Amino acid sequence: MSKIAVLCGGVGAARFLRGLMHTTDHADITAIVNTADDMRLHGLAISPDLDTCTYTLAEVINPDTGWGLVGETWQAKDTLDRYGGQTWFGLGDRDLGTHLYRTQRLHEGATLAQVTREITAAWDLALNIIPMTNDPVRTRVTIAGGETIDFQRYFVERQHADVVTAVEFAGAEQALPAPGVLAAIAQADCLVIAPSNPFVSIDPVLAVPGIRDAVEQRRARNVAVSPIVGGGAIKGPAADLMRSFGHHVSAAGVASVYRSLAEHLVIDTIDLDLASAVEQAGMTPHVTNTMMTSIEVTAALADYTTSAIKPATSQE
Amino acid sequence: MSKIAVLCGGVGAARFLRGLMHTTDHADITAIVNTADDMRLHGLAISPDLDTCTYTLAEVINPDTGWGLVGETWQAKDTLDRYGGQTWFGLGDRDLGTHLYRTQRLHEGATLAQVTREITAAWDLALNIIPMTNDPVRTRVTIAGGETIDFQRYFVERQHADVVTAVEFAGAEQALPAPGVLAAIAQADCLVIAPSNPFVSIDPVLAVPGIRDAVEQRRARNVAVSPIVGGGAIKGPAADLMRSFGHHVSAAGVASVYRSLAEHLVIDTIDLDLASAVEQAGMTPHVTNTMMTSIEVTAALADYTTSAIKPATSQE
Numbered sequence: 206m207s208k209i210a211v212l213c214g215g216v217g218a219a220r221f222l223r224g225l226m227h228t229t230d231h232a233d234i235t236a237i238v239n240t241a242d243d244m245r246l247h248g249l250a251i252s253p254d255l256d257t258c259t260y261t262l263a264e265v266i267n268p269d270t271g272w273g274l275v276g277e278t279w280q281a282k283d284t285l286d287r288y289g290g291q292t293w294f295g296l297g298d299r300d301l302g303t304h305l306y307r308t309q310r311l312h313e314g315a316t317l318a319q320v321t322r323e324i325t326a327a328w329d330l331a332l333n334i335i336p337m338t339n340d341p342v343r344t345r346v347t348i349a350g351g352e353t354i355d356f357q358r359y360f361v362e363r364q365h366a367d368v369v370t371a372v373e374f375a376g377a378e379q380a381l382p383a384p385g386v387l388a389a390i391a392q393a394d395c396l397v398i399a400p401s402n403p404f405v406s407i408d409p410v411l412a413v414p415g416i417r418d419a420v421e422q423r424r425a426r427n428v429a430v431s432p433i434v435g436g437g438a439i440k441g442p443a444a445d446l447m448r449s450f451g452h453h454v455s456a457a458g459v460a461s462v463y464r465s466l467a468e469h470l471v472i473d474t475i476d477l478d479l480a481s482a483v484e485q486a487g488m489t490p491h492v493t494n495t496m497m498t499s500i501e502v503t504a505a506l507a508d509y510t511t512s513a514i515k516p517a518t519s520q521e
Numbered sequence: 522m523s524k525i526a527v528l529c530g531g532v533g534a535a536r537f538l539r540g541l542m543h544t545t546d547h548a549d550i551t552a553i554v555n556t557a558d559d560m561r562l563h564g565l566a567i568s569p570d571l572d573t574c575t576y577t578l579a580e581v582i583n584p585d586t587g588w589g590l591v592g593e594t595w596q597a598k599d600t601l602d603r604y605g606g607q608t609w610f611g612l613g614d615r616d617l618g619t620h621l622y623r624t625q626r627l628h629e630g631a632t633l634a635q636v637t638r639e640i641t642a643a644w645d646l647a648l649n650i651i652p653m654t655n656d657p658v659r660t661r662v663t664i665a666g667g668e669t670i671d672f673q674r675y676f677v678e679r680q681h682a683d684v685v686t687a688v689e690f691a692g693a694e695q696a697l698p699a700p701g702v703l704a705a706i707a708q709a710d711c712l713v714i715a716p717s718n719p720f721v722s723i724d725p726v727l728a729v730p731g732i733r734d735a736v737e738q739r740r741a742r743n744v745a746v747s748p749i750v751g752g753g754a755i756k757g758p759a760a761d762l763m764r765s766f767g768h769h770v771s772a773a774g775v776a777s778v779y780r781s782l783a784e785h786l787v788i789d790t791i792d793l794d795l796a797s798a799v800e801q802a803g804m805t806p807h808v809t810n811t812m813m814t815s816i817e818v819t820a821a822l823a824d825y826t827t828s829a830i831k832p833a834t835s836q837e
Contacts (some may be wrong), residue, residue, distance in 0.1 A: 248564040248624035278596050284618020288643045291625060298614035302600020306566035307606060327604045 209511055210393035213238045214406025215254040216271060216440060217432055219261035220400035222332070224503030226262060229511070233329035235389035240317065240336040241344040241374050241409035244357050246294055249304040250311050253357070255321055255336060256303060256407070263328035267297070274299040292364040318383040333385070340380035343404055347371040355403060358391045365442035369449050372404055377412035390419040395514040398429035400495065403441040403462045404450065420466050427467035428513045430506070431459045434473040435497060455479055460486035469513040471495060471506070525827055526709035528736070529554045530722020531570040531817060532587060532756060534715035534749055535577035538648070539548035540819030542578060544827070547647035551705035552810035556633065556652040557660040557725035565620040566627050569654060569673070570722070570775050572619060573581050578775055579644035583613070590615040604674055607680040616740070634699040653726045656696035658720055664817040672721060679757035685765050688720055706735045711830040714745035716811065718759040719778050720766065736775060736782050745830045746822070747775045750789040771795055776802035785829040787822070
């Protein structure tokens with residue numbers, strides 16, 4: 206009944222969506238996914254966040270790595286190793302099939318959104334997973350020393366060990382939201398900003414012209430889930446990036462980043478004492494367990510998060 | 522001492538080269554390989570004849586298929602099957618590593634000849650395997666009914682079941698021989714036309730401007746091995762194509778195809794009675810066992826073939 210749109214990065218968003226699928230009709234969920242982490246490697250079109258969402262929701266994500274497919278083998282990588290090829294970005298044999306398919310379909314003229322629909326349908330997913338855009342947008346990271354490198358080089362190859370001084374989304378200005386993105390945002394009863402990295406997962410989605418405006422226009426019915434818990438990120442460089450960009454590494458810092466986008470911020474019980482700081486930073490705090498350690502907790506978090514938004518008809 | 526150049530297609534040529542490696546210093550062998558069978562599939566640069574030669578000579582060819590790598594698995598294909606992707610062209614997981622590497626290196630600006638050198642070196646091969654050209658040339662086959670399709674569609678997907686009415690090598694006119702090709706032809710003490718398909722393996726090599734002239738100019742020191750034995754091809758559509766193009770499907774028919782290119786033709790003992798017909802067709806016949814059923818027979822064939830050419834100094 207109640208339509209939910211979710212702005213998504215990779216792992217954190219995928220886990221949140223998995224919880225949401227336990228509380229909401231799948232067809233009523235639209236995940237709008239960051240594609241600025243995408244890259245071409247070995248000629249293949251690789252969309253890490255789309256695949257992480259798809260594989261997680263299809264319950265076929267590789268539990269050993271947190272990315273790629275379960276039951277993975279590494280034969281192609283072994284051959285690449287023989288040649289001294291580039292193996293810093295892990296491509297398992299099963300996962301390669303997805304990249305091969307996507308690349309072939311894009312060459313045939315399909316859009317990324319169409320291919321994503323085909324792939325999610327093949328995994329029997331009924332929720333709508335939409336790339337933020339069909340156009341190429343690439344996150345470029347300037348690191349201490351002044352060099353600007355592609356996101357996956359920073360994130361995977363250099364294991365986000367560098368201090369980041371700037372982030373840009375090359376191509377964003379020329380990009381259009383993928384079909385259905387603006388409609389999903391406009392029509393959602395509740396829009397969720399998933400617990401993803403604000404600077405390299407959510408910002409690129411908002412950088413596609415039209416999306417930030419559409420989100421801000423409905424600020425009162427938007428809720429973010431803090432990716433910062435107890436002064437740190439669950440995973441990845443979110444804390445480092447908040448520090449680099451002059452924000453407190455805390456739920457209150459997240460509020461200062463997100464206050465123009467959403468009225469509501471879900472923070473972890475461990476951060477209960479930050480509730481008033483969140484309020485002072487301009488967002489309404491909601492406190493619950495946000496550590497998605499089991500599907501039960503995750504489903505409860507999804508339910509709690511979307512419940513922060515009262516149905517429009519009952520709003521005063 | 523004695524330098525040998527070999528014009529090569531896929532399986533037959535690869536087997537012949539393997540025999541030659543038992544009789545000749547590897548560094549003195551240059552294989553000039555057809556690349557008009559190459560294609561882009563799933564975004565990957567695939568060079569079937571180059572890989573068949575490399576894998577065969579490195580003794581890592583998949584014995585179950587005759588192509589791809591030994592110890593192959595099919596995980597990427599399984600994923601592609603899930604999506605209804607294109608799986609008519611077999612790409613095993615181990616083999617994929619080669620295509621990934623080649624594609625990445627070409628994107629980085631390496632030439633096909635450079636990448637081929639890197640790949641063959643990684644397999645510890647000391648002979649020179651050179652693509653006929655670094656430029657894109659594509660065999661296009663017109664089939665009964667009038668449709669013109671890419672070679673691998675005809676050869677693999679449709680299992681060469683169609684009657685072929687015409688063959689063209691798109692891009693050949695604009696192509697340049699790869700570095701080293703013309704020098705290898707000019708400097709060889711003996712040039713061998715391997716037992717490959719004359720129309721879709723050898724002809725595309727000759728279609729690269731400069732190669733046919735360079736081969737014809739040294740006709741007296743050239744020797745072909747007949748791909749037709751006892752009125753049929755060992756493998757593939759060579760017999761069908763000879764028929765389509767108006768040649769006898771026999772060693773004598775091969776002589777009528779090759780007479781401008783080489784003085785000598787090695788034919789199988791089963792075709793002994795065709796020796797005079799070969800001579801009438803304009804080539805000097807040499808008769809031996811050409812069935813490369815063991816490495817011993819193959820090495821003997823290679824030795825016999827190159828021995829057809831007397832060293833230039835002892836020629837009258």
